[in-house]
Amino acid sequence: MSEASAIVVPKGFRASGVKAGVKPSGGLDLALIVADVPCSAVGTFTTNRVCAAPVKWCREIVPTDSARAVVVNAGNANAATGARGEADARRTAEDAAALLGCKPHQVLVASTGVIGHHLPMDRIEAGLRAAAPALSTAPASFHAAAEAILTTDTHTKIVSHARDGWTLLGMAKGAAMIGPRMATMLAFLVTDARIPSATLQPILSEAVEESFNCLSVEGHASTNDTVLLLASGLAGEELSGQALEHFAAALKDACQTLAQAMAADGEGSTHFITIDVEGCADREEARTLARAVADSPLVKTAIHGADPNWGRIVSAAGYAGVPFEERELSLGINGVRVYDHGAPTDFDANALSAELRAHRDVHLRLHLKRGTASIRFWTCDLTAEYVRLNADYTT
Amino acid sequence: MSEASAIVVPKGFRASGVKAGVKPSGGLDLALIVADVPCSAVGTFTTNRVCAAPVKWCREIVPTDSARAVVVNAGNANAATGARGEADARRTAEDAAALLGCKPHQVLVASTGVIGHHLPMDRIEAGLRAAAPALSTAPASFHAAAEAILTTDTHTKIVSHARDGWTLLGMAKGAAMIGPRMATMLAFLVTDARIPSATLQPILSEAVEESFNCLSVEGHASTNDTVLLLASGLAGEELSGQALEHFAAALKDACQTLAQAMAADGEGSTHFITIDVEGCADREEARTLARAVADSPLVKTAIHGADPNWGRIVSAAGYAGVPFEERELSLGINGVRVYDHGAPTDFDANALSAELRAHRDVHLRLHLKRGTASIRFWTCDLTAEYVRLNADYTT
Numbered sequence: 142m143s144e145a146s147a148i149v150v151p152k153g154f155r156a157s158g159v160k161a162g163v164k165p166s167g168g169l170d171l172a173l174i175v176a177d178v179p180c181s182a183v184g185t186f187t188t189n190r191v192c193a194a195p196v197k198w199c200r201e202i203v204p205t206d207s208a209r210a211v212v213v214n215a216g217n218a219n220a221a222t223g224a225r226g227e228a229d230a231r232r233t234a235e236d237a238a239a240l241l242g243c244k245p246h247q248v249l250v251a252s253t254g255v256i257g258h259h260l261p262m263d264r265i266e267a268g269l270r271a272a273a274p275a276l277s278t279a280p281a282s283f284h285a286a287a288e289a290i291l292t293t294d295t296h297t298k299i300v301s302h303a304r305d306g307w308t309l310l311g312m313a314k315g316a317a318m319i320g321p322r323m324a325t326m327l328a329f330l331v332t333d334a335r336i337p338s339a340t341l342q343p344i345l346s347e348a349v350e351e352s353f354n355c356l357s358v359e360g361h362a363s364t365n366d367t368v369l370l371l372a373s374g375l376a377g378e379e380l381s382g383q384a385l386e387h388f389a390a391a392l393k394d395a396c397q398t399l400a401q402a403m404a405a406d407g408e409g410s411t412h413f414i415t416i417d418v419e420g421c422a423d424r425e426e427a428r429t430l431a432r433a434v435a436d437s438p439l440v441k442t443a444i445h446g447a448d449p450n451w452g453r454i455v456s457a458a459g460y461a462g463v464p465f466e467e468r469e470l471s472l473g474i475n476g477v478r479v480y481d482h483g484a485p486t487d488f489d490a491n492a493l494s495a496e497l498r499a500h501r502d503v504h505l506r507l508h509l510k511r512g513t514a515s516i517r518f519w520t521c522d523l524t525a526e527y528v529r530l531n532a533d534y535t536t
Numbered sequence: 537m538s539e540a541s542a543i544v545v546p547k548g549f550r551a552s553g554v555k556a557g558v559k560p561s562g563g564l565d566l567a568l569i570v571a572d573v574p575c576s577a578v579g580t581f582t583t584n585r586v587c588a589a590p591v592k593w594c595r596e597i598v599p600t601d602s603a604r605a606v607v608v609n610a611g612n613a614n615a616a617t618g619a620r621g622e623a624d625a626r627r628t629a630e631d632a633a634a635l636l637g638c639k640p641h642q643v644l645v646a647s648t649g650v651i652g653h654h655l656p657m658d659r660i661e662a663g664l665r666a667a668a669p670a671l672s673t674a675p676a677s678f679h680a681a682a683e684a685i686l687t688t689d690t691h692t693k694i695v696s697h698a699r700d701g702w703t704l705l706g707m708a709k710g711a712a713m714i715g716p717r718m719a720t721m722l723a724f725l726v727t728d729a730r731i732p733s734a735t736l737q738p739i740l741s742e743a744v745e746e747s748f749n750c751l752s753v754e755g756h757a758s759t760n761d762t763v764l765l766l767a768s769g770l771a772g773e774e775l776s777g778q779a780l781e782h783f784a785a786a787l788k789d790a791c792q793t794l795a796q797a798m799a800a801d802g803e804g805s806t807h808f809i810t811i812d813v814e815g816c817a818d819r820e821e822a823r824t825l826a827r828a829v830a831d832s833p834l835v836k837t838a839i840h841g842a843d844p845n846w847g848r849i850v851s852a853a854g855y856a857g858v859p860f861e862e863r864e865l866s867l868g869i870n871g872v873r874v875y876d877h878g879a880p881t882d883f884d885a886n887a888l889s890a891e892l893r894a895h896r897d898v899h900l901r902l903h904l905k906r907g908t909a910s911i912r913f914w915t916c917d918l919t920a921e922y923v924r925l926n927a928d929y930t931t
Contacts, residue, residue: 191854191862221850221862223879256847257880318834318848320855359833361848362855438754438833438918439713439926446927452651453713453756455616459586460715460757467586467616484618485652523833524927525920531834532841532919 148280149301151308151333153177153373157275158285161268163216171268172213172286175276180371181338182208185349187366193220194230195250202246204338208371209247212237213290216254220364229260236266240273251367253292253327287312290327298402302391305384307334307376309391313399317408320360328368328399334388335374344389345370352396355518358407360436404519409526412444412503416518420509426463431518433461441523447498449490451479465509473506543675544696546703546728548572548768552670553680556663558611566663567608567681570671575766576733577603580744582761588615589625590645597641599733603766604642607632608685611649615759624655631661635668646762648687648722682707685722693797697786700779702729702771704786708794712803715755723763723794729783730769739784740765747791750913753802755831799914804921807839807898811913815904821858826913828856836918842893844885846874860904868901
């Protein structure tokens with residue numbers, strides 16, 4: 142997913158990633174994505190009541206049909222920073238607008254990193270001055286941008302797709318503080334397809350519902366969750382009908398690929414877990430059950446220990462708040478039925494444990510008999526390494 | 537709290553704790569509490585939809601005014617065990633009733649341990665035959681019972697209180713799978729106060745609301761949560777008016793002491809965390825905020841690392857679902873105001889970190905301006921030892 146050769150860049154977009162000195166590590170930490178023409182731009186954002194200043198800025202702007210740029214910094218979330226934080230987000234947009242020759246309200250901003258510290262504006266401004274001349278249409282520039290938005294991620298998360306004359310490119314970051322609810326961690330997508338923002342917003346929202354909103358590392362919803370999609374329209378005619386459906390399908394696929402990459406890169410994780418919940422009354426019910434299982438530290442540690450301790454899984458489903466009857470519930474782990482209509486089965490626990498130990502991928506399937514709705518959800522296990530990483534993150 | 541000399545035993549109760557061979561460790565694992573006379577008995581239970589067979593049994597019986605005994609086994613939860621599990625719970629009550637000379641519906645049962653395995657009934661029955669002749673009114677017998685209900689707890693949790701001629705004794709277990717919602721882990725209380733079950737049930741429910749329901753280790757609500765309170769009435773006249781209020785206060789105090797002991801004994805924990813949430817519209821809102829903070833792995837690991845990373849605390853409050861405004865929120869850690877009406881303060885992070893490193897007790901105080909309701913909630917930190925214990929628990 143991260144080989145530069147495999148990435149196609151949509152027409153009308155340039156990117157760069159530079160070292161602004163915000164990350165203590167000294168790595169790339171400021172990304173700039175610029176469109177040559179005014180773009181349709183839509184987004185989805187965190188529902189956290191403590192919401193970052195850049196999220197407030199973007200919410201005022203999208204949906205729009207005149208976006209020109211996205212500025213992202215890593216190493217500082219500019220969240221819980223009060224009025225000064227809001228002024229800093231605005232100033233970032235103003236500085237970028239001056240450099241790019243557009244208006245501040247054409248510049249979207251996003252931040253990720255530690256909460257509660259003021260942005261080092263001198264470094265942000267110097268970073269922008271270095272990033273603007275580095276802008277390029279080369280795939281390597283988009284890889285640099287994708288690297289500059291990372292925090293504790295172990296690798297970049299970037300995806301692209303070409304079809305029907307248009308191309309779509311997406312990038313994301315996130316390895317912890319991931320429990321999106323109607324929003325997600327940072328993800329940025331650009332396309333040259335021609336789709337006005339009024340059409341684009343519901344398509345993005347639906348893609349997010351079945352991708353980033355089906356993702357959890359430890360269930361802690363971030364203050365900064367942001368997904369932005371910019372469409373330059375340079376690929377040609379406005380999409381409609383079946384062509385628009387093709388785009389929507391590609392967008393959902395791209396978002397799912399990025400969401401899976403985030404779960405697989407969950408801090409300290411040793412297992413990537415896919416949870417299918419089926420037979421529910423509606424999609425929200427299925428998501429609620431999947432999230433309860435995904436967020437249970439007891440489920441996550443059992444899988445870390447290669448322990449097919451299915452009692453933890455069915456009991457997590459039991460407290461999710463969905464009023465099912467125990468006899469309606471069945472559970473499979475990696476295709477092995479371990480719980481069948483409310484009663485244990487006589488499965489080979491040693492063989493299943495050996496399989497969990499041998500493979501990174503785990504598949505849980507919960508089946509109910511309440512309806513036909515289903516969901517696929519992604520998470521990872523909980524390890525001592527996660528604790529170590531998060532006990533030591535700021536001090 | 538666990539010294540035998542400090543315990544007073546209410547009139548009319550005997551107890552014992554024996555080794556039935558259910559726990560792999562070979563320790564005490566079957567507790568029997570017997571009343572000489574029919575008792576008022578009330579309870580609160582798990583709201584988990586996957587609910588253990590002994591919980592279903594008890595729910596059929598309480599509230600009652602003719603309870604005679606409680607049988608508890610550790611090492612096996614008899615949960616998610618289907619129809620056979622329900623038959624096993626009933627048979628446990630029948631066997632105890634035969635030994636004690638009462639009816640099966642006068643015997644309450646509870647189980648704790650691994651989920652999804654059938655009870656070894658031969659061992660339960662042999663254990664009951666050993667426990668019945670060992671019954672005694674001695675404090676040491678109640679300590680043996682309190683030890684026999686433990687699983688991964690590191691010490692017994694027992695409390696007693698004497699006032700106005702009556703006495704109250706309570707015991708509890710629990711160190712993980714603790715996220716009670718309208719119920720709790722196992723706790724058993726006995727008193728010789730004379731209070732009919734119709735009066736006793738609301739008093740117990742209110743005590744549970746402000747004790748076990750303000751407790752979380754990792755937020756995973758158990759299938760077996762059970763609180764039972766038996767009142768023999770042998771202390772004299774029926775309590776009413778101010779005397780009843782005294783009893784209710786003592787009961788709440790006993791439940792809070794046991795709940796605090798469970799959080800302090802949270803698996804692998806190195807910090808005991810008290811969370812005060814104040815200035816809320818109602819108690820449920822305060823509890824929702826406290827639970828979100830208590831259950832965040834990022835908050836728990838930060839405290840484990842002695843890191844005053846308050847951004848994780850306010851962001852956990854932010855996703856709890858309570859519609860507060862960020863500027864209404866303030867946060868203190870161990871008396872130090874770190875976040876004031878939506879903006880960071882200039883506190884000494886190094887000094888606060890040193891204090892968190894030096895002391896096991898941590899106090900968080902979240903203050904809002906939505907009303908006058910408040911709650912006090914208890915939890916513990918998340919450590920690599922918790923992960924190790926729970927990655928290795930059944931296999």
